Amino acid sequence: MLKIGSYKVPSNVLLAPMAGCADLAFRLIAREHGARFCFFEMIDCNSVTYGSRKRLLKELKTTERDKPIALQLLGTDPDDMLSAARKMLEIAETPFLDINAACPVKKVIKKHAGAYLLNDPKRLCAIIKTLAVKLPVPVTVKLRAGYEKNDPKEAAELAKRLESSGAAAIFVHGRTRSQMYSGGIDYDSIRAIKDAVRVPVFGSGNVFDAILAEKMLKETSCDGVLVARGALGNPWIFDDIDRYFKTGVRPEAVTLENKKKVLKKHLAYIDKYKDTRSPGRVGFMRKMALWYLRGFPNAAETRHQISLVNSYEKMIKLIDSL
Numbered sequence: 001m002l003k004i005g006s007y008k009v010p011s012n013v014l015l016a017p018m019a020g021c022a023d024l025a026f027r028l029i030a031r032e033h034g035a036r037f038c039f040f041e042m043i044d045c046n047s048v049t050y051g052s053r054k055r056l057l058k059e060l061k062t063t064e065r066d067k068p069i070a071l072q073l074l075g076t077d078p079d080d081m082l083s084a085a086r087k088m089l090e091i092a093e094t095p096f097l098d099i100n101a102a103c104p105v106k107k108v109i110k111k112h113a114g115a116y117l118l119n120d121p122k123r124l125c126a127i128i129k130t131l132a133v134k135l136p137v138p139v140t141v142k143l144r145a146g147y148e149k150n151d152p153k154e155a156a157e158l159a160k161r162l163e164s165s166g167a168a169a170i171f172v173h174g175r176t177r178s179q180m181y182s183g184g185i186d187y188d189s190i191r192a193i194k195d196a197v198r199v200p201v202f203g204s205g206n207v208f209d210a211i212l213a214e215k216m217l218k219e220t221s222c223d224g225v226l227v228a229r230g231a232l233g234n235p236w237i238f239d240d241i242d243r244y245f246k247t248g249v250r251p252e253a254v255t256l257e258n259k260k261k262v263l264k265k266h267l268a269y270i271d272k273y274k275d276t277r278s279p280g281r282v283g284f285m286r287k288m289a290l291w292y293l294r295g296f297p298n299a300a301e302t303r304h305q306i307s308l309v310n311s312y313e314k315m316i317k318l319i320d321s322l
């Protein structure tokens with residue numbers, strides 16, 4: 001049984017944290033198609049420290065059906081992160097709290113957070129230690145394989161230090177910060193981390209289907225995988241992986257009608273749960289629709305039509321007409 005601290009993880013295939021994508025609507029659809037464990041979108045420590053409670057409640061919007069779910073925190077100062085984590089735990093029930101040392105975007109790196117922490121292992125270990133000792137839930141960490149370059153030995157050394165600091169599990173995106181989201185996956189570094197620590201290790205990167213999920217597990221011996229971009233417009237991936245692991249049966253292509261049906265449900269959840277005053281709301285619906293409709297007949301024309309839609313109702317009409 002896969003355990004993080006004393007928590008029994010219900011599956012070894014988890015929906016990865018994805019800021020700007022994996023909101024409540026996204027997670028509910030993923031769960032309806034087999035995802036048994038999800039993450040909230042990452043929360044910036046500064047937004048907890050300086051933002052309102054109302055904003056935090058919005059960021060941590062969830063429902064009974066959206067459980068179990070883990071928190072992820074981004075930041076750089078151990079004490080600030082501890083008080084932010086405490087505020088988050090007052091609101092959300094979580095089996096563990098993850099620290100983001102993987103985000104590669106410039107504005108995060110500039111604040112010495114996310115993947116920047118790979119360059120400052122002392123600070124990263126201090127964050128893990130402070131939170132692991134003082135929080136009532138296990139603390140985990142999400143890393144990249146390296147910052148500029150990947151070196152399995154270095155990755156394993158860092159993982160050992162993090163385990164000694166109290167990390168209860170390690171999630172590894174098998175790319176460097178420099179690679180951002182492109183290029184191959186460094187399975188060797190994930191394997192080196194797995195060999196170096198006793199806590200569970202989860203591999204992340206290019207898990208786009210059941211075969212690639214199996215490849216991640218086989219090549220690295222990791223305990224579980226994170227599904228990220230593979231779930232965009234493709235919630236079926238969770239049931240597909242589950243069926244393949246149990247029976248060896250490869251998934252069939254999803255029919256057009258089924259895609260339309262699930263997309264409409266996804267949009268209905270966005271309509272229900274996304275803040276109605278959010279100006280980006282319809283834009284967000286467009287983004288989701290485009291993912292589902294990849295590979296549709298007349299893809300270019302469909303994309304163009306979607307880009308012109310300016311309300312939920314018109315979006316549904318358009319999908320019905322496809």
Ligand SMILES: Cc1cc2nc3c(=O)[nH]c(=O)nc-3n(C[C@H](O)[C@H](O)[C@H](O)COP(=O)(O)O)c2cc1C
Nearest residue numbers: 016017018019042102142173204205206207228229
């Ligand atoms: C749109 C998007 C948002 C992401 N947001 C987060 C995040 O908030 N926290 C995090 O740890 N990783 C985040 N990631 C990284 C993913 O969790 C995952 O590690 C990465 O995409 C590699 O997996 P993939 O190649 O299967 O997509 C994000 C990735 C994408 C594409």
